[in-house]
Amino acid sequence: MIHLDLHDPRPMYEQVVDQMEMLAVRGVLEADSKLPSVRQMAMELSLNPNTVQKAYSELLSRGVIYSVRGKGNFVSSDCSRIRQEKLEEIRSAIGRLLEQARELGATTQQRNELLRSFMEVEQV
Numbered sequence: 001m002i003h004l005d006l007h008d009p010r011p012m013y014e015q016v017v018d019q020m021e022m023l024a025v026r027g028v029l030e031a032d033s034k035l036p037s038v039r040q041m042a043m044e045l046s047l048n049p050n051t052v053q054k055a056y057s058e059l060l061s062r063g064v065i066y067s068v069r070g071k072g073n074f075v076s077s078d079c080s081r082i083r084q085e086k087l088e089e090i091r092s093a094i095g096r097l098l099e100q101a102r103e104l105g106a107t108t109q110q111r112n113e114l115l116r117s118f119m120e121v122e123q124v
Contacts, residue, residue, distance in 0.1 A: 004045060011124065012047055012123070016055035021064050022078045031077035035065060 002019045004012055019053075023029045035041070038056060042049040056073055059065045063080060065073050076082075101111050 002045060004047075011051075012045075013051050013055040013058065016041075016045070016047075016052065017058045017062075018060060020063065021082070024064050024075050025083045027079070029075045031075055031079065033075050035069075035075065036071040037072060076088070 001023060002016060004015050010018075021031070029035075035056075036044065038049050038052045041047075042052045045052070046070060056065065060067060060073075062082070063078055064076055066076055067073050098111050098114075101114060106114070
């Protein structure tokens with residue numbers, strides 16, 4: 001499920017965090033399902049357990065997972081909220097980019113064409 005890219009400049013723990021967050025938000029990791037232990041996940045991914053612990057700590061702070069003392073880590077049931085927050089971040093980023101295009105002199109028609117061309121690429 002998690003694929004680490006050795007050529008990605010981001011630290012390994014960030015790759016783990018980003019992928020686990022997306023899996024949880026998309027529902028691939030079901031709400032309240034138990035995650036592998038730190039040691040187990042480290043073995044599966046061939047990572048140092050400290051790296052996995054750092055990823056789990058970040059996921060805890062983001063609300064993607066929760067911890068039950070003596071039981072382990074579980075996927076939060078609040079991932080729909082996280083999904084909405086992510087979509088809002090994307091909407092804001094698109095808005096900022098369109099504003100930059102406007103400041104560069106792009107017309108409304110040109111900005112709409114940028115959006116259309118992006119949507120066409122995404123459908124391929």
